[in-house]
Amino acid sequence: MTTISNRLQDILATIESARTANSPGQPVQLVAVSKAQPASAIRESYQAGQRVFGENYLQEALEKQAQLTDLNIEWHFIGPIQSNKTQPISQHFSWVHSVDRLKIAQRLNESRPQALPPLQVCIQVNVSNEESKSGVLPDDLAALAAEINQLPKLKLRGLMAIPAPTQDINRQIAQFKQLRQCYDALLAKGFSLDTLSMGMSDDYPAAIAQGATLVRIGSALFGARPAKAQG
Template sequence: MDTITQRWQAIKASIQAAAQDAGRNPEQVTLLAVSKAHPASAIRQVWHAGQHQFGENYLQEALAKQLELQDLAIEWHFIGPLQSNKTQQIANHFSWVHGVDRLKIAERLNAARSDTLPPLQVCIQVNVSKEDSKSGVNAEEALKLATSINGMPKLQLRGLMAIPAPTPDHAEQQAQFHQVRLIYDHLIQQGIALDTLSIGMSEDFPAAIAEGATIVRVGSAIFGPRHSHNPA
């Protein structure tokens, strides 16, 4: 058995354990394998092990992999920063977009999505760590953006995504994820239908699962250190 598959199996087991520790059904947590900067051959290995959802950050790299792997039934998620000039291709080559953080991007994705495709599944990115280097809306802006997206016929708002400030402390990790959960709960209380919390990565997904994560985005813990990439 190859090492990538072994690591993937170990992550799946860790997700199951974290969910059980939190008193949750492990089937409520989806593993999104973040394959940016890793070759299509690595994706193919993990797909054959049973992983069918993959996340990519760089558009041109992702499009090349999609072409090479078109024989596989893969659900592609775009999880990188969204640039206006790339919304046309992102809207039509992915099933999910994590990280919509402004109205202009949502409007462009909605306008670009083909009528022949089902609605694009989207998450709003919130910035709970208030880091200037990170995208995302604050709690007040989230409701306004969610309401706007709900009026767009080619987008389906699913929930929230966040990338908290890195910390090795489990309690601090969980405290940050708790802030995301509070915003999520508030939006639901305001009548916004949500079912997705895309929080947690390789270093902190157990804390995210404890706070209700439904998607955890894991890359290096499955694929190993990243290789060079073309950030396009």
């Protein structure tokens, strides 16, 4: 039977192969997307060497965090953010990938505890221009980035996207390339960034080819996802 440990090693090998072929000097980090997975699956992958985990649903994440306090996990929040959930997100996560508007950034900043280091954030960009998708449009990105840079308890690290799913490798590459172009445009304007959060189980090699530094992988690591939890 294929175990989480086996799948983790296979994914890390694929990441390294894609990184070496495309960006040999740039590290690529795996964020294990553990939404809807039990705490036991997180513990198993931790024992296999994984340390960074991404969660989409706040209440579910908080329950698992309470069960795993003995593990030195770096928690990333990667799901849509409702205004009424910014306080617990800012208190219980090290990273937030899905900031897409100033109001959310301001609320995260206001509720980040003074004793904690700045919250590491990525701006979510709607590269597919889908009305159903969260994310700032590329034309509005620079203005939002400038506003976030003024918030003292946040540290803007880069950009994130969830492109429209497709099995067409050329379409995958085109969408990731668009996010990379947004990233490069911000660098050209003087923003200090180092993170491109893009690529999931079905397309992460294409994302790495376009410069991803964080890939968010769930089903390829944990297997088929159980019934979706909310919170």
